[in-house]
Amino acid sequence: MARRLAIYSALLLIAVCFLLPFTWLLISSVQPGSGLSAKVTWEFSLVNFQDVLNAETVFRPMLNSVIISGSTAIFTAVVATFAAYPLSRYRTRFGRGFLYIILFATGLPITAVMVPVYAMYSRFNLIDSVPATIAFMTASALPFAVWMMKNFMDSVPLNLEEAAWTDGAGWFQSLHRIVLPLMVPGLTVVFIFTFVLQWGNFFVPFILLLSPEKQPASVTIYTFFSQYGQVAYGQLAAFSILYTVPVILLYSAVSKVLGGAFSLTGAVKG
Amino acid sequence: MTATTPTLPPAVRGDTSAPRRDRGRGLRRLVPLLPALVLLALFFAGPMLWSVYTAFTDAALSGSGAVEFVGLANFDRMLHDPAFWNSILLTLIFVVGSAVIGQNTLGLLLALLMRGRNRVTRNVVNGLVLAAWAVPETVAGFCWYAFLHRTGTLNELLQHVGLSQNWLYTAPMVAVIFANVWRGTAFSMLVYDAALSDVPPELMEAASIDGASGWQKLRYVTLPLIRRSIVSNLMLITLQTLAAFGLIFVMTGGGPGNASQTTPLYMYEQSFKFYELSYGTAMALVLLVVGALFSAIYLRLIRLED
Numbered sequence: 001m002a003r004r005l006a007i008y009s010a011l012l013l014i015a016v017c018f019l020l021p022f023t024w025l026l027i028s029s030v031q032p033g034s035g036l037s038a039k040v041t042w043e044f045s046l047v048n049f050q051d052v053l054n055a056e057t058v059f060r061p062m063l064n065s066v067i068i069s070g071s072t073a074i075f076t077a078v079v080a081t082f083a084a085y086p087l088s089r090y091r092t093r094f095g096r097g098f099l100y101i102i103l104f105a106t107g108l109p110i111t112a113v114m115v116p117v118y119a120m121y122s123r124f125n126l127i128d129s130v131p132a133t134i135a136f137m138t139a140s141a142l143p144f145a146v147w148m149m150k151n152f153m154d155s156v157p158l159n160l161e162e163a164a165w166t167d168g169a170g171w172f173q174s175l176h177r178i179v180l181p182l183m184v185p186g187l188t189v190v191f192i193f194t195f196v197l198q199w200g201n202f203f204v205p206f207i208l209l210l211s212p213e214k215q216p217a218s219v220t221i222y223t224f225f226s227q228y229g230q231v232a233y234g235q236l237a238a239f240s241i242l243y244t245v246p247v248i249l250l251y252s253a254v255s256k257v258l259g260g261a262f263s264l265t266g267a268v269k270g
Numbered sequence: 271m272t273a274t275t276p277t278l279p280p281a282v283r284g285d286t287s288a289p290r291r292d293r294g295r296g297l298r299r300l301v302p303l304l305p306a307l308v309l310l311a312l313f314f315a316g317p318m319l320w321s322v323y324t325a326f327t328d329a330a331l332s333g334s335g336a337v338e339f340v341g342l343a344n345f346d347r348m349l350h351d352p353a354f355w356n357s358i359l360l361t362l363i364f365v366v367g368s369a370v371i372g373q374n375t376l377g378l379l380l381a382l383l384m385r386g387r388n389r390v391t392r393n394v395v396n397g398l399v400l401a402a403w404a405v406p407e408t409v410a411g412f413c414w415y416a417f418l419h420r421t422g423t424l425n426e427l428l429q430h431v432g433l434s435q436n437w438l439y440t441a442p443m444v445a446v447i448f449a450n451v452w453r454g455t456a457f458s459m460l461v462y463d464a465a466l467s468d469v470p471p472e473l474m475e476a477a478s479i480d481g482a483s484g485w486q487k488l489r490y491v492t493l494p495l496i497r498r499s500i501v502s503n504l505m506l507i508t509l510q511t512l513a514a515f516g517l518i519f520v521m522t523g524g525g526p527g528n529a530s531q532t533t534p535l536y537m538y539e540q541s542f543k544f545y546e547l548s549y550g551t552a553m554a555l556v557l558l559v560v561g562a563l564f565s566a567i568y569l570r571l572i573r574l575e576d
Contacts, residue, residue: 007383011395014380018398020424021417021452025409028416037421083306090299098303100569105314107506107565109513111534112557113314115541115550116321139313142306171302200406202516207542222408222520225415233416240409251404 025237034234048238057224058217058242065199065216065243068130072137073195076145077187079138084149085175089158099150105143113140114207121208133208137201141194148193152186153179192250199247217243318558325552344552354553356528357536361512363443364450364532369511372451374504377458381466382488396459403456411520414449418521442522442530449517454510458503465499466492498571505568509561533557 028034032045052058087095117136118127126132160182161174169177180187202218209215212223221239229236328340348354380399384392402410417423418437425434437445469492477487493500515534518524524531524539531539533553541550 007387008391011383011387011391014376015395015398018395018402018452021413021449022401024416024423025413036416036419038416038419038423038426039421079305079309082302085302086299087303092300094300095303098307103569104562104565105310107509107561107568109509109534109557109561111513111515112537112554112561113317113321115537115547115554116317116324117313118541119324119547119551120317120320135309136313139309142310142314146306171299175302196404200408202406202408218406218408225408225412225520229412229415236412240412244405244409247404247406248401251400 024233025240028234029237029241031234034237035231036229036233048234049242051232052235052239052242057220058239060213061215061217061220062243064130064214065218068134068137068205068216069195069198069201071134072141072198073191075134075138076141076194077149077191080142080145080149080190081175081180081187083142083146084153085171085179087146087150088153089161089171099147102143102146106147110140111203114203118207127208128210128214130209130214133205136208137198137204140204141197145190145194148190149186152183152189155186156182189254192254196247196250321551321555321558324548325555327548340548344549347549348552348556353528353531353536354533357531357533360443360530361532361534364447364514364518365508365511367443367447368450369454369507370504372447373454373458373507373511374500376451376455377460377503378462378500380455380459381462382492384463385466399456399459402452403454407453407516408520410449410453411517414445414452414517415521418445438522439526442526446518446521446530449521450511450514453517454507457510458507461499461503461506462496465496469495502568502571505564505571509564509568512561512564513557 024038027038027040029048030044030046031041032043032047034041034048086092087099121127121129121132121136156179161169161178164174164178199216200218202222205216206219206222209219212220215223221236221243224239225236325344326339326341327337328343380395384395405413415438419425420434420436424437428434473491473495474487477491482490513534514532515538518530518532518535519538522530524535528536534557537550537553537557540546540553
């Protein structure tokens with residue numbers, strides 16, 4: 001009994017510690033004129049949300065985020081599906097080597113790659129270009145996406161395709177007609193996961209996109225913070241909540257698809 | 271050659287034993303890999319190889335003027351740059367403090383404590399820990415900035431004890447370490463939760479019958495059984511923490527002075543604020559090599575099924 005009490009108090013303490021840093025962000029967002037001081041005034045109003053819900057502060061950056069993360073997620077899912085097919089279906093020496101490189105690349109620090117990428121982009125005049133930013137984001141998201149997609153594809157049984165292969169179907173037909181319909185959940189997970197990761201990606205667009213009207217919310221919210229964070233924390237909090245809600249919704253959707261368990265860490269179990 | 275039965279393990283698939291004349295066909299089968307290969311070569315391998323070249327030149331960000339080959343000058347400068355060594359030391363403290371000790375231990379502790387708890391408890395604790403992980407890193411930074419502010423939540427709670435202070439100035443490293451533990455523990459918790467569910471319950475029962483205490487069971491049964499997960503997890507969280515930028519940048523910007531300027535922040539300052547592109551690239555190369563080492567160790571550990 002004493003043991004159970006100790007465990008529950010430990011869990012309660014940890015839970016409170018995880019909750020505390022969120023509290024002022026949540027509270028100040030509905031308090032008019034709130035700043036950084038955690039002084040609760042018991043006034044409730046949505047004025048902070050009204051103040052930031054305009055084209056310049058929230059709508060345009062969020063639209064940019066949708067465009068940038070959405071295109072990255074679409075391209076990544078498509079390219080990763082193609083790449084995963086031969087890796088999952090045929091066992092060749094080249095395929096194995098490629099898988100090792102893919103896994104190796106998932107570990108490399110993207111932050112460190114950004115300096116040479118910036119240098120390369122400025123040389124070819126690609127700085128401040130949205131398509132070029134999407135291209136880099138797709139490339140950097142690919143290693144993990146290919147790895148996930150290959151694992152999902154491995155669980156689709158091979159015998160269904162054998163009939164198609166005997167009938168002379170090529171890889172595209174087998175993939176499109178037989179494999180893909182059976183792995184819609186896997187495809188959804190890869191798409192959502194890439195989308196969420198790029199939605200929160202701060203460093204890459206911060207370095208590659210310079211004009212405020214092209215920047216996604218992850219960058220403009222930082223600009224907002226450095227300009228008004230001290231005086232209008234309530235507005236920043238409202239903006240943060242609007243920017244975070246899609247992520248929370250999509251994460252819950254993913255955990256539904258995976259049946260409650262987040263198996264993104266499956267690759268780690270070793 | 272594709273007549274494998276469904277019961278065979280996936281490794282049996284394929285045609286490594288295919289005759290020579292099928293080589294053209296084998297290559298054709300790799301066609302779907304092409305888009306991924308091209309993208310990775312252009313935007314991933316390309317810049318990295320280019321960084322090897324730039325690190326040995328005197329290129330500046332403005333781009334004008336002739337680029338000269340300077341050999342090891344950038345690396346020599348790094349060796350004698352106290353700010354660089356300061357950043358390496360801080361990165362080490364950050365990685366060991368927040369990942370190896372903080373996230374790893376707290377993640378394991380949470381996974382252990384949550385075993386056999388009722389659903390409500392699991393959902394609430396899981397939900398909070400996962401929420402800290404799911405929020406974008408800038409937002410996590412804003413949360414902690416306000417939490418630790420001179421008149422923020424933590425100081426409101428501590429004022430009765432007389433400990434309130436501006437934590438981001440008095441203890442910036444402690445602040446960013448705690449913030450990163452808060453943010454990253456979910457990953458370790460998920461890894462250990464999965465690993466613990468693979469530990470056979472019979473073994474734990476047998477240990478109980480032999481009269482092992484809770485601690486002995488953990489030390490002599492559980493930990494040895496999940497040691498591969500522990501090492502993999504350590505490698506992965508080290509890799510994730512090594513290049514952390516956004517959270518520290520938002521909370522302290524590397525300051526005050528350079529009291530929390532880890533290597534990624536120093537690299538950013540040199541490359542994009544002082545336009546010392548080649549020096550920044552040399553530092554990026556060092557980070558990449560360290561990352562590559564950890565990544566290679568991780569690869570050896572997980573071994574692809576043969």
